[in-house]
Amino acid sequence: MSLIELRNVRKIYEVGTELVHALDGVDLDVQRGEYLAIMGASGSGKSTLMNLLGCLDTPSEGSYHLNGNAVESMDDEELAGIRNKEIGFVFQTFNLLARTTALQNVELPLVYGGMGRAERHKKAADALARVGLADRARHMPNELSGGQRQRVAIARALVNDPSILLADEPTGNLDSATSEDIMVLFDQLHRGGNTVVLVTHEPDIADHASRKVLLRDGKVVSDTRREG
Amino acid sequence: MVLDENIRVAFTALRANLMRSVLTALGIIIGVAAVIAVVSIVQGLQHMITGQLENVGATFIQVVPKQEFGGPGMVQHQVRLTWEDGQAILQHVRNVGLITPQIFGQTEVKYRDRQHKPFVLGVNSDWPDVNKFNVDRGRFFSRLDLERRAKVAVVGTSVVDDLKVREPIGAEIYVGNTPVTIIGVMEKKGRALGFDYDDMVFVPFDSALNIFGRRAADQVQLQLQATTSESVDQVKDDIKRLLRERHHIVGETPDDFQVMVQNELISIYSKILGGVTAVVGAIVGVALLVGGIGIMNIMLVSVTERTREIGIRKSVGARRKDILVQFLIEAVTLALIGGVIGIALGYGAGVLAVKLIPGDFPAAHVPLWAVAIAFGFCSLVGIVFGIYPASKAAKLDPIEALRYE
Numbered sequence: 307m308s309l310i311e312l313r314n315v316r317k318i319y320e321v322g323t324e325l326v327h328a329l330d331g332v333d334l335d336v337q338r339g340e341y342l343a344i345m346g347a348s349g350s351g352k353s354t355l356m357n358l359l360g361c362l363d364t365p366s367e368g369s370y371h372l373n374g375n376a377v378e379s380m381d382d383e384e385l386a387g388i389r390n391k392e393i394g395f396v397f398q399t400f401n402l403l404a405r406t407t408a409l410q411n412v413e414l415p416l417v418y419g420g421m422g423r424a425e426r427h428k429k430a431a432d433a434l435a436r437v438g439l440a441d442r443a444r445h446m447p448n449e450l451s452g453g454q455r456q457r458v459a460i461a462r463a464l465v466n467d468p469s470i471l472l473a474d475e476p477t478g479n480l481d482s483a484t485s486e487d488i489m490v491l492f493d494q495l496h497r498g499g500n501t502v503v504l505v506t507h508e509p510d511i512a513d514h515a516s517r518k519v520l521l522r523d524g525k526v527v528s529d530t531r532r533e534g
Numbered sequence: 535m536v537l538d539e540n541i542r543v544a545f546t547a548l549r550a551n552l553m554r555s556v557l558t559a560l561g562i563i564i565g566v567a568a569v570i571a572v573v574s575i576v577q578g579l580q581h582m583i584t585g586q587l588e589n590v591g592a593t594f595i596q597v598v599p600k601q602e603f604g605g606p607g608m609v610q611h612q613v614r615l616t617w618e619d620g621q622a623i624l625q626h627v628r629n630v631g632l633i634t635p636q637i638f639g640q641t642e643v644k645y646r647d648r649q650h651k652p653f654v655l656g657v658n659s660d661w662p663d664v665n666k667f668n669v670d671r672g673r674f675f676s677r678l679d680l681e682r683r684a685k686v687a688v689v690g691t692s693v694v695d696d697l698k699v700r701e702p703i704g705a706e707i708y709v710g711n712t713p714v715t716i717i718g719v720m721e722k723k724g725r726a727l728g729f730d731y732d733d734m735v736f737v738p739f740d741s742a743l744n745i746f747g748r749r750a751a752d753q754v755q756l757q758l759q760a761t762t763s764e765s766v767d768q769v770k771d772d773i774k775r776l777l778r779e780r781h782h783i784v785g786e787t788p789d790d791f792q793v794m795v796q797n798e799l800i801s802i803y804s805k806i807l808g809g810v811t812a813v814v815g816a817i818v819g820v821a822l823l824v825g826g827i828g829i830m831n832i833m834l835v836s837v838t839e840r841t842r843e844i845g846i847r848k849s850v851g852a853r854r855k856d857i858l859v860q861f862l863i864e865a866v867t868l869a870l871i872g873g874v875i876g877i878a879l880g881y882g883a884g885v886l887a888v889k890l891i892p893g894d895f896p897a898a899h900v901p902l903w904a905v906a907i908a909f910g911f912c913s914l915v916g917i918v919f920g921i922y923p924a925s926k927a928a929k930l931d932p933i934e935a936l937r938y939e
Contacts, residue, residue, distance in 0.1 A: 363933055382853070387853075395849050397936070401849070415851055418847070
């Protein structure tokens with residue numbers, strides 16, 4: 307069984323009186339441990355696809371099974387639970403909570419998962435150590451560099467041991483040297499057994515992945531694997 | 535989501551906009567401060583008044599002459615209430631245990647070269663038992679002293695201090711021009727409502743008539759104790775009937791005297807104080823409403839400002855309920871902070887007001903129930919006016935919220 311199984315997924319928005327087919331019959335299978343890049347121009351439907359994969363939204367038609375769970379029929383509460391347990395988001399703009407320490411930011415998914423304080427602290431500290439920021443636990447986001455902030459965000463995504471690490475243009479707000487550092491971190495996480503899905507329009511970022519899926523007009527137009 | 539985490543988040547958010555939070559809480563602060571200030575003063579008053587009245591007991595009855603002033607052109611009715619009326623009451627009314635006349639006035643008192651002007655009361659030997667106010671040293675004057683027209687006096691502690699009488703029992707003082715010997719010193723009672731209960735000199739009723747003049751005998755107050763609290767109403771009715779008869783008041787003509795029982799005195803004060811409390815309660819209701827609307831307003835602003843934060847929280851697994859509770863707790867925290875500041879300010883205002891009122895005013899007294907109600911109402915205001923912004927936050931679409939700039 308695939309980790310991600312999309313079958314004939316459509317997402318239709320109503321914009322004014324017109325219907326927009328953001329996704330127009332997408333089939334996609336992702337296996338556990340894969341390193342996938344979803345590429346496409348703006349308007350190709352890759353953001354919509356990422357929202358669906360991240361369980362922030364449900365398809366208008368078709369089915370989506372994540373880790374065996376039928377996501378398409380879930381209500382808001384169940385989706386929140388899936389996001390908490392199965393998905394680790396990494397955003398272009400980091401999306402850390404202001405006035406909240408790095409450690410507390412990383413703890414956030416555990417808080418909503420209902421974990422006790424002591425265990426939460428320990429797991430969050432471990433996650434920060436995995437991204438090399440053990441010594442920045444007490445820092446506020448505004449006291450950290452862009453690269454450090456993204457590492458905190460990655461630690462937050464990892465902390466609940468999700469099924470997928472879902473990164474939306476994770477280097478879009480970083481300079482090229484820092485971008486490279488972050489991508490090296492993703493490579494390490496992938497080698498450590500994590501399933502990583504990158505959403506990007508930058509070919510050199512996508513090159514880190516072992517599989518590239520190209521979207522155009524809401525359809526998958528190519529799906530290529532790199533050997534080795 | 536865990537409660538302590540929610541409270542931490544609420545405080546972080548409120549501290550981040552400290553000035554705004556305080557200004558928002560101002561409505562609540564003013565409302566709560568007003569209620570606590572008034573309650574503290576009213577409760578202090580009530581505490582003291584009921585304490586004083588309860589002290590003399592439920593069987594205490596007082597009869598006072600009622601001055602009737604006629605309209606223009608009408609002759610003032612000459613009111614008389616005499617000790618003879620009192621003796622008649624003792625003779626004819628059942629269940630009257632003790633009775634004393636009382637006349638009083640401020641009169642010069644001298645001891646050696648010292649002078650002082652205390653209240654001088656002319657009473658008989660039942661006065662300490664009727665008023666539950668006894669001698670501490672020496673003795674009160676007896677029936678025998680009254681019959682013998684003994685030149686004696688019993689003084690309060692303030693008089694002893696003021697006249698610098700080192701050994702009061704046996705000391706000779708002048709009340710007006712009458713020399714008397716001190717035979718007792720009253721127990722210390724303290725001050726209340728500007729009146730010093732220790733600044734009094736008691737002399738036998740007849741001596742007081744000599745000091746104040748014979749006319750004073752027509753304007754006597756009568757204080758008595760019914761034998762049981764059940765008989766108070768009967769005693770009151772019988773006194774009315776007897777005095778109307780003795781004063782030749784017939785038909786619809788109103789009494790020229792007033793019979794007051796302790797319960798009525800308490801209920802009169804309670805009514806006044808209750809009225810004050812009710813008016814303040816209404817004002818506070820309005821203040822809390824205004825404060826609540828302020829909280830709702832600022833919470834709506836806060837939800838909009840923090841749309842992205844809500845999106846982030848939802849993306850990592852916060853459910854609607856978690857977001858709802860988070861913003862509700864923030865609103866309640868805001869209201870409760872207002873409540874705490876309000877209680878502190880109100881108590882301070884109460885204490886200050888008591889200090890500024892000239893004379894002796896009872897100490898401000900904040901009962902626990904008032905604090906509890908203040909907190910209860912603040913929580914209620916926080917919940918009622920926080921629920922709409924909080925549910926708005928909870929319903930936000932995570933995708934839209936994450937995209938919000």
